[in-house]
Amino acid sequence: MTLADDRIGIGALIRQLEGDFPDVTISKIRFLESEGLVEPARTPSGYRKYSDGDVERLRFVLTAQRDRFWPLKVIRERLDAMDRGLAVADDGEVVPPPAPVDDSGRLSARADRPLRLTAIELQHAADIDTSTFRELISYGLLPKDREHFDADDLDVARICGSLVAAGIDVRHLRPFKSAAERELSLADHVLGQQGLRGRGADAGGVDDESVRRMVLEGCLDLHIALVRRVLGSAG
Template structure:
């Protein structure tokens, strides 16, 4: 628990929501209460039962929400990290930190495609929790090939988690999983082109050229979409 603070420094749950909505516009009181019920938050209670959040409580909430949004951590891992922090241990981000390498212009570069395959291993329940989507959405993503596990693969990996998270954001804007099929089709065509170019190559040179071509294709796609939206 945090050190006692003057009452004026403590916020009710409504004020906390107002404070956090600048960075997390979709946050709700229900979500804050849920995180408390999961043991991730422990705000003080008044004699009347009202929650009072200290500065440390608010920062703890901010940390939880950022790890869910930016690092795709499930609550189970966030709980472990918070437990380490509460007990003075150095937490390890471990396997829950997918990242994308960006060039100077903030577009993905070759390093993004040179990374080793994701070591994240998630069950279906882990994926649903971390991405904040329900089972029907995941079923649709798999039915339309947006999330596609390899033959005999029983787990979901970090890329699946990132895709599911993006699908959840699309859904908030009214874009359903079936509408994402063109993205899968475009990616499949780009991969086919890269493989055609690579046919004569082998070894380390193939890996380097693969990363370069993949980065160029994503950068070109981004710029073409930007150009199209500008109405030129």
């Protein structure tokens, strides 16, 4: 499918928008583009072509201007948050992503959740203070010198935050990272022993990532089973 087949020109864009925004004009769209609020693709001859995502982005901008009277600076900030995987409420508040609903503890249950959070956004989403955030970085539980943090970082921060709230010092959480690193080394050792490294599924075996995931999930299952047994013995 070519770019021209997949997207619409500025005339068709205006026709899509004018039902909800009667005052929208080509010059208005080009102004918003000049402000960096939308970046349509261009054909080799230079014509603008707008995707469905561009149309929805423009609807957000035009609604924010008409109904909420947001200045361009605020709109730009909210668009940036949306581009990084965050949601924006009707009142303009940036909404942190919800915690993943998964109590199985298995890696295969994790979905790919593209997300980029600033340090402040991570602290807000994980409900941790700056002191705890800095300690998590100091003890290697969160990466340092990172401009943005992803969904896995958010999960770690949330879990650590709940443990800190329960009275556990951050320094006592460092062994969990060490254990995770040992388990990953164990998975790689298994790959080396079985001679699977570099061999894909097409070779009649299981690909490296599947073997690694299987071993790591086994480690998680063993950890959960041992904790349950200890709890049962204590009871």
